[in-house]
Amino acid sequence: MASSSPSPAVASPPEPPLTAPQPTRRGLPPPCWSHDETLALIESYRHKWHSLRCANLRAADWDEVAADLSRRSSLLPSATPKTSVQCRHKIEKLRKRFRSDRLRSLTLRPHTPPSSSWPFFPFMESLEQPPSASLSGSPSHSDDADDSRTIRRLVSNGEGLRFTVPKAVRSKKMNPSSGGGKLKGVFSDAGVKPAMEEMRRRLERKRKEEMEAGTAGGMVEALRMVGDGFMRIEQVKLDMARETERIRMEMELKRTEMIIDSQQRIVDAFVKSFVGGVKRKKGKVSPDS
Template sequence: LSSADWAAVAAAATPSKTARQCRHKVEKLRRRLRSKRRRPCPILDGIDLLDDPSSSPSRSHSPSPPPPASPLPPSPSPPKKRKRPDPDEEGYAGESDVVQAVRAIGEGFVRAELRRMEAARESQRMRMEMALRHLDAQQRLLEGLVGRIVDALE
């Protein structure tokens, strides 16, 4: 873009930014994106599906080795379903750690919310007391003023 174009971009994006600031910001973001694209993705390092010979000509065309044979013969019986532990049985550990953690977090939120509500009630009570004191002070002031006016008229 030309400098006039950058000035228009700066005016449209943020009036407080100059054309030079906008251009440098875009260049910085562009460099960051390029560096991220160049970095290998660690998640994909161990995936064998990407080793497909049809996907890339640079890879070797040797067939992948067959999976290793199982040392144990296959069992004739069907796989058994695992039985969930019964809460009434002895040795039952109770809830899982995840359930306990979620329950603890939930209880913490409930306690925090109760404390917040109690603080709001206390704040409202203090405001009401201050308003009553203010009204009492105004009433005493008015009574004193009326008393002096009555005394002055007598």
């Protein structure tokens, strides 16, 4: 009986190594701050900071800033909700950029007011101004008036709100009962065009004043340098004149001394010759003659 040979064992494929599941990173993505959202944040922070008399904001205060920002940004179509932490980080970045640009401007142009091409520079500079008298009074203002003042301030400060209002909204008359009282007179042609014209005139006036101040400062500096140069030249001339006069006086004194010395020698020689002649005459005349 033939013995059956054992069948060869089939090698099983290697099992893939087990990898530990990667922990999902939690956290909010960096917020995308639009131009108008940043302006609204600066405005909300300014109101809260001035109401606290420029004191440090606490967590509850930042929550109020975020809530006020959400209320202001509700008019913007591309606005996204922001937390209090995001608002605080954004304000810290804005303050850091403002300090850097202000220091650079004062270093390059010490005789002119600080300025920068950064669009948020004038708005951050307004934070350094003392709180207005209106903040010290009673805060009992209506939401409609607050929204209208906020939007008008953003427009008149030189930047404006960069979003499009639908034609249906612009053409339809809004009444306070339908919620249109907040935007009445702000987005109409009669309200926007004068504000934009005033904004343009203010920007042109400010740019002209900065150019004139820079030109005047440069001219004053150039005149000061020229005046210093003339003063140094005149001082050198005076020093040379004094030195020349001193040398001339010394030479004149030496010449006078030489003349006196030579005249003294002539007189001495004349006296000696006269005395010697007299003695010789007396020696020739004998007493016996």
